[in-house]
Amino acid sequence: MTYTSMWFAFGFVLIALLLSLWQKLGLEKEIAIGTIRSTIQLLLIGYVLNFVFHSDNVFFIVILIIMMISVASWNAASRGKNLPGIFWRIAFSLAITELVTMGLMVILGLVTPTPQYLIPMSGMIIGSSMIVSSLFLTHMNREVDTAKGEIETLLSLGASTRQAVQGVLKRAVKASMIPTFDTMKTIGLVQLPGMMTGMIVAGASPIEAVRYQILIMLSFSSSAAISAVLISLLSYRLWFTKDSILRL
Template identity: 85%
Template sequence: MTYTSIWIAFAFVLIALLLSLWQRLGLEKEIAVGTIRSTLQLLAIGYVLHFVFHSDSILFILLLIAMMIAVASWNAASKAKKLRGIFGRIALSLALTELVTMGLLVTLGLVSPTPQYLIPMSGMIIGSSMIVCSLFLTHMNREVETSRGEIEALLCLGATTRQAVQIVLKRAVKASMIPTFDTMKTIGLVQLPGMMTGMIIAGASPIEAVRYQILIMLSFSSSAAVSAVLISMLSYRLWFTRDSMLHS
């Protein structure tokens, strides 16, 4: 694909802008900023990956993965700005999820420990886990507010913070994982995933592309569960004060 083709593709953004103006949705700024940021970010990461792939340095690989975790944590933490220390807990959850998932993939010989495999797959795992963490925080905030009376009653009866919030915590964890498994149920029937589609467009055999996509989706199931459980265990205390009372 040439740069001319990319410029032509901006016509799709123009359609979105015109529809927003026509319906007075007020999304023109978000569409423009999102388009510019995504384009510049993708171009930048393209050159960075080109450099890292050719350098074949483990240090650059680790730095790039650390950057992915930091950006993903910052984005997920924006869903719960009132919770002090949530950024660090999300970062730890993502780092451990990445370590467990990629560690198993490499140890079991499912992927080669080279930049061409480690970086793209790490990006997909971290991105998927980031969405899980974001959904957990969103649902947890809603569940705590909805069940505030029930939680405070349990605390008054002598329950620990963990006991008081246990049911709410389970609902938030479950809600954060559902989109991942719903996607797995319809993949290949409703949508053709990006990795598989990219490989096919690049000339790979559809069968080979499907095998890689199955590997990715199965690893997503693990990473979703690990990240959801980790963030719940590490963060639930943030909704309480030091005196074990719910924050107002």
């Protein structure tokens, strides 16, 4: 794909802008900012990855993964702005998820420990875990607000914060994991995932592309479970004060 073709692709954004104007949706600013940011970010990361792939230096790989975890944690933490210290808890959860998932892949010989494999796969795992963390915080806030009376009653009867919030916690964890497994049920029938599509477009055998996509999707199941359980265990106390009073 040439740069000229890429510029023509901005015509798709023009369609979105015209439809927003026609229907008076007021999304023109968001569409423009999203388009500009995504284009600049992708171009920059393209040059960065080109440099890292050619340098083949472990230090640069680690720096990129830390950057991914930091940005993902910041984005997910925006769902829980009223929770002190939530950013670090999410970052720790994502780091452990990445370490366990990618560590197993390398130890079992499923992927070659080179930048071309480690960085893209880490990005997909961290991105998936970020969505799980965001969903957990969203559902947890909603569930706590809905079950506020129930939680306060349990606390007044002498229950610990963990006991009072246990039911809410389970529902939030379950809700945060469901989209991952729903996607796994329809993959290949409703959609062809990005990694598989990219490999096919690049000229790889569809069978080889499918094998890598299966590896990624199966790893998503463990990463979703690990990140959801970890963030729930690390963060549930944040919905309470030091005196075990439910935060408003």
